Amino acid sequence: MNNYKVKFAGVSMSVPDKVLTNADLEKMVDTSDEWIRTRTGMVERRITDENTAASDLSYKAIEKLFKTVDIKQKDIDLIIVATISPDHLFPSTACILQKKLGLPPVPAFDLSAGCTGFIYAVTIAKRFIECGMSKNALVIGVELLTKITDWTDRNTCVLFGDGAGAAILTKAKKGEISEIVDTYINADGKYGDLLYMPAGGSRMPATTYTVKKNLHTLRMEGNKIFKAAVKAMGDAAVTILQRNGLTGEDIDWLIPHQANLRIIDATARRIKLPPQKVIINIEKYGNTSSATIPMAFAEAVEDGRIRRGDMVLLDAFGAGFTWGSVLLRY
Numbered sequence: 001m002n003n004y005k006v007k008f009a010g011v012s013m014s015v016p017d018k019v020l021t022n023a024d025l026e027k028m029v030d031t032s033d034e035w036i037r038t039r040t041g042m043v044e045r046r047i048t049d050e051n052t053a054a055s056d057l058s059y060k061a062i063e064k065l066f067k068t069v070d071i072k073q074k075d076i077d078l079i080i081v082a083t084i085s086p087d088h089l090f091p092s093t094a095c096i097l098q099k100k101l102g103l104p105p106v107p108a109f110d111l112s113a114g115c116t117g118f119i120y121a122v123t124i125a126k127r128f129i130e131c132g133m134s135k136n137a138l139v140i141g142v143e144l145l146t147k148i149t150d151w152t153d154r155n156t157c158v159l160f161g162d163g164a165g166a167a168i169l170t171k172a173k174k175g176e177i178s179e180i181v182d183t184y185i186n187a188d189g190k191y192g193d194l195l196y197m198p199a200g201g202s203r204m205p206a207t208t209y210t211v212k213k214n215l216h217t218l219r220m221e222g223n224k225i226f227k228a229a230v231k232a233m234g235d236a237a238v239t240i241l242q243r244n245g246l247t248g249e250d251i252d253w254l255i256p257h258q259a260n261l262r263i264i265d266a267t268a269r270r271i272k273l274p275p276q277k278v279i280i281n282i283e284k285y286g287n288t289s290s291a292t293i294p295m296a297f298a299e300a301v302e303d304g305r306i307r308r309g310d311m312v313l314l315d316a317f318g319a320g321f322t323w324g325s326v327l328l329r330y
């Protein structure tokens with residue numbers, strides 16, 4: 001059994017141009033800029049047009065990505081797309097992207113783990129490369145949540161946005177400092193009904209009734225999820241640090257899932273990380289589910305905050321419930 005070291009070769013992001021501000025939302029539902037800012041930290045989010053799907057936004061991020069890495073498109077031999085808003089239930093968005101990229105047959109699949117999707121996808125891609133099954137994995141977190149949002153529900157419609165993040169994982173060379181040190185994933189299905197989309201699957205296929213009742217949109221019990229997220233994201237950070245003999249002091253950057261600024265602050269406090277070491281972009285993009293982490297990662301690499309050799313902790317929580325963390329030296 002091989003045990004190759006795996007690293008992030010690069011990471012990139014893409015968002016639609018159209019901006020939806022808190023002021024815009026004030027005109028749509030009974031809410032206020034002040035409420036949204038103080039309760040969530042969000043100021044604006046991006047929203048796709050009706051012709052754009054998950055694979056389109058992903059493709060833009062991938063095009064940018066190949067300009068920053070010395071890996072060729074033709075050398076990708078695994079595609080994993082983490083999403084709960086794919087182009088279609090099937091075929092997978094990963095297969096659609098494989099076609100768009102003109103790749104020969106390689107394993108390609110989607111993964112549903114809510115907002116923890118990117119952490120799950122990185123975990124799986126790392127294992128594929130470690131054991132020698134793949135050399136260069138394209139790992140994507142993409143979400144067009146505004147397409148499954150109930151725009152009459154102020155409890156949810158202010159929270160979500162669209163975006164894509166793409167990364168390439170590859171074998172680290174001998175002696176190289178960059179490596180994914182460890183990954184941790186977990187789930188507890190008994191809380192599934194606190195955040196879900198009622199219709200559109202085999203439980204409740206599309207009918208005129210489901211469309212009339214707006215059942216193809218996301219439902220959430222925000223307050224219960226808030227409490228669970230604070231605990232699970234803190235636990236995920238502590239678990240991965242402890243089992244690697246580290247503390248918050250060893251971390252250069254925390255990249256948390258961007259669901260709520262108060263959840264992010266609580267997570268950083270739990271591992272005693274000062275705010276200046278936390279990558280936050282929730283004010284610009286809102287919650288883009290499985291895309292928040294690769295998007296924040298890409299922005300911080302692009303603007304030079306995260307550099308090669310930095311110790312980075314990724315940490316997420318999402319529908320399922322799912323939660324997990326990744327510890328890496330970039």
Ligand SMILES: CC(C)(COP(=O)(O)OP(=O)(O)OC[C@H]1O[C@@H](n2cnc3c(N)ncnc32)[C@H](O)[C@@H]1OP(=O)(O)O)[C@@H](O)C(=O)NCCC(=O)NCCS
Nearest residue numbers: 031032035039115154155158222223225226259260317318
């Ligand atoms: C959704 C969330 C921002 C709500 O904040 P909260 O402090 O928990 O607020 P509550 O749900 O307790 O609601 C407080 C009040 O604000 C109201 N409210 C909810 N949304 C509102 C909005 N957009 N504008 C104004 N008021 C709003 C509620 O109706 C409630 O009013 P009431 O007290 O009269 O009943 C917060 O719970 C959260 O971020 N949860 C996690 C969401 C999440 O992460 N989801 C994805 C999984 S990763």
